[in-house]
Amino acid sequence: MSLEYAPRGLIGVLTPQANTTVEPELSVLLPPGIAMINARLTSPKPGMVDRLLDYLRDIEGAAAQFANAPLAAVAFACTGSSYYAGPAEEGAIVARMEAARGVPVVTAGQAVRDALRALSARRIGLVSPYPDELTRAAIGYWEAQGFEVARLSGSTLRDGAFHPIYAMDGAGAGAALEALDPAGLDAIVMLGTGMPTLQPILARGIRGGVPVLSCMLCLAWRSVEAVTEGRADAASLQGWLGGRSWRGRWQMRCEIPQDSTGPDIAKPESTGLRR
Numbered sequence: 001m002s003l004e005y006a007p008r009g010l011i012g013v014l015t016p017q018a019n020t021t022v023e024p025e026l027s028v029l030l031p032p033g034i035a036m037i038n039a040r041l042t043s044p045k046p047g048m049v050d051r052l053l054d055y056l057r058d059i060e061g062a063a064a065q066f067a068n069a070p071l072a073a074v075a076f077a078c079t080g081s082s083y084y085a086g087p088a089e090e091g092a093i094v095a096r097m098e099a100a101r102g103v104p105v106v107t108a109g110q111a112v113r114d115a116l117r118a119l120s121a122r123r124i125g126l127v128s129p130y131p132d133e134l135t136r137a138a139i140g141y142w143e144a145q146g147f148e149v150a151r152l153s154g155s156t157l158r159d160g161a162f163h164p165i166y167a168m169d170g171a172g173a174g175a176a177l178e179a180l181d182p183a184g185l186d187a188i189v190m191l192g193t194g195m196p197t198l199q200p201i202l203a204r205g206i207r208g209g210v211p212v213l214s215c216m217l218c219l220a221w222r223s224v225e226a227v228t229e230g231r232a233d234a235a236s237l238q239g240w241l242g243g244r245s246w247r248g249r250w251q252m253r254c255e256i257p258q259d260s261t262g263p264d265i266a267k268p269e270s271t272g273l274r275r
Helices: 022-029 048-057 059-066 080-085 087-101 108-118 132-144 170-178 198-204 215-228 234-238 247-254
Strands: 009-016 034-041 073-076 105-107 123-128 148-154 187-190 210-214
Touching: 009 022, 009 059, 009 215, 022 034, 022 198, 022 215, 022 247, 034 059, 034 215, 048 059, 048 080, 048 087, 059 073, 059 087, 073 215, 080 087, 080 108, 080 132, 087 105, 087 108, 105 108, 105 215, 108 187, 108 210, 108 215, 108 234, 123 132, 123 170, 132 148, 148 170, 170 187, 170 198, 198 210, 198 215, 198 247, 210 215, 215 234
Parallel strands: 009 034, 009 073, 073 105, 123 148, 123 187, 187 210
Antiparallel strands: none
């Protein structure tokens, strides 16, 4: 069955409950013919680690929100859950989910892993928006999969914001990326699905010959390859690096003209209405 807005495939995206970045970035990254519907990962637990583990361990319950929508793949847009669960538990949960739903399930963590392997990257640098505890968990996750975390750059969090990561802007993420020395690295990964990364990638997508990846970029790439039954190799990844395949969509949707004063709303003078 072909859907009006998704003739090439529909992705069901699972997003952390307060995340404000996943849907806007996917709206730019996904190519024509592939669409998404979104459901929220929720947990009432006050502790960050407990919430993140709930998100992954209840992935089947969260996906039930999609009911019988004709999904071609499910994308799990949360890396912190993978860091705390670890590669083995993450892999087991994904395998059970795929068996239950009969479609590919892509986690952001596994998508980054696949992208690094496609690039034959071993020595990596990380740009982390996380507090120290979560950054350490992220480093352990990547090292457990054979990557050497050779360099780390932290971004400035906004104190007092509704969420210190989701309230970040592209300029802050870009400054953290700029502070990371690319010498001797095979790839740079901007961590998290909540930190805005598209603008920094467009501005600094290849640093000293080193490709810059983000969790959202990799999740979009890997999900599209799953939907289209692509090869998910270095050749398919090349079009995503530096914004080659999505720069135009970002400019259309995200660049604000200098003379813009807001939405194009009809004024009383143009409609004949009087105040």
